[in-house]
Amino acid sequence: MNHSKRTPYIFIAxxxxxxxxxxxxxILASFYLSFQKYEAGVYSFAGLSNYIRLAGDSIFRTALTNTFTIFIFQVPIMIVLAMVLAAVLNSQLLKLKGFFRVSFFLPAVTSLVAYSLLFSIMLQNNGLFNELLGYIGIGPIPWLSDSAWAKVSIIMAMTWRWTGYNMIIFLAGLQNIPEQLYEAASIDGAGKIRQFFSITVPSLKPVILFAGILSTIGTLQLFDEPFNLTGGGPGNATMTLGLYIYENGFEYFDFSYGSAVAYVVVVLVAILSYLQFRITGDES
Incomplete structure (x- = not known):
């Protein structure tokens, strides 16, 4: 191989x-590790024992249930909000578009730890949220100490952070829709709402799929919010698969079992992504 042919390989090396x-x-090492067990300071082959152990692990089932509960509520809410915001910010009638776009996107570039700690302060019994609710006669809500409200708190925090990120994705998609489609629909008497559901949503189907898959992966790997806001509590009410992987690996040093949990997440992401492809009708 002469010098000119080697050059591209040198650059990508x-x-x-x-x-x-x-x-x-x-990736390969953790997959191999998921079939190992650690005894007397030595790893040995354990077959499917780590995966069989998952079936009888009540904490794993709780983490799985919590993760799916957050996923089922948070992802649709965030996707719908992001799409609506993108449609509003794409309007020709709106002034100061740049300011609003930057404002909504800023949470996405905020430090995960910083914003989690900020929410933990605002969600205290005497925090900002309860202070504001007190003005309209609603008593203090146990945002972080009640199992149901703790999940709501995590959903609120995730929605605040990631809606603007998905909004930018949808905004890029909206700007690729020909304006002539909306003009033709207006001539035919279609209102703004009809145009949104008949033109905007179908045209954004590939973008919705992309944002949905990204959000699915992020939610199934959810770690920062429960770790910083609730620590998985109260009583494992906000224990997620990502947090459970961390606890097994870095608190109990059971890396083999943690790797098995991680590959369950991989399988779940693959299944949910496939279902989203089928639901949207994109089988390419």
Missing amino acids: PAVILFAIFTAYP
Whole structure:
């Protein structure tokens, strides 16, 4: 291979090497580790014992239920809000578009730890949220100490952070829809709401699929919010799969079992992504 043919490989080599070391190797190593057990300071092959153990693990079932509960409520709410905001910010009648776009997107670039701690302060019994509710005669809500309200708190925090991120994705999609479609619909007597559901939503189907899959992956890996807001409590009410993987790996040092939980998440992401492809009718 002469010098000119080697040049492209030399340029991509650093990226390939870094990908192999920090992405490909950990993926393969954790998969192998999920079939191991650690006894007397030595790892040995354990077959499917870690995966069989999952079936009888009540905390795993709780984490799975909590994760899906948050997923079922949070992702649709966030996707709908992001789409509506994008449609509003794409309007020709709106002034100061740049200001509003930046304002809604700012939470997405805020530190995960910083915003989680900020929400934990605002959600205290004497925090901002309860103070505002007190002005309209609603008593203090146990946002972080009640199992149901703790889930609501996490959903609120995630929605605040990621709605603006998905809004930008939808906004990019909206700007690729030909304006002539809306003009033709107006001539035919279609109002703004009819145009939204007959033109905007169908045209955004690939973007909705993309945002939905990203949100699914992020929710099934949910860690920062429950870790910083509730610590998985009260009573494992906000224990998620991501937090359970962390506890097994870095608190109990049971990396084999934690790897098994991680690959259950991989399978769930694959199944949910496939279902989203089927529901949207995109089988490409």
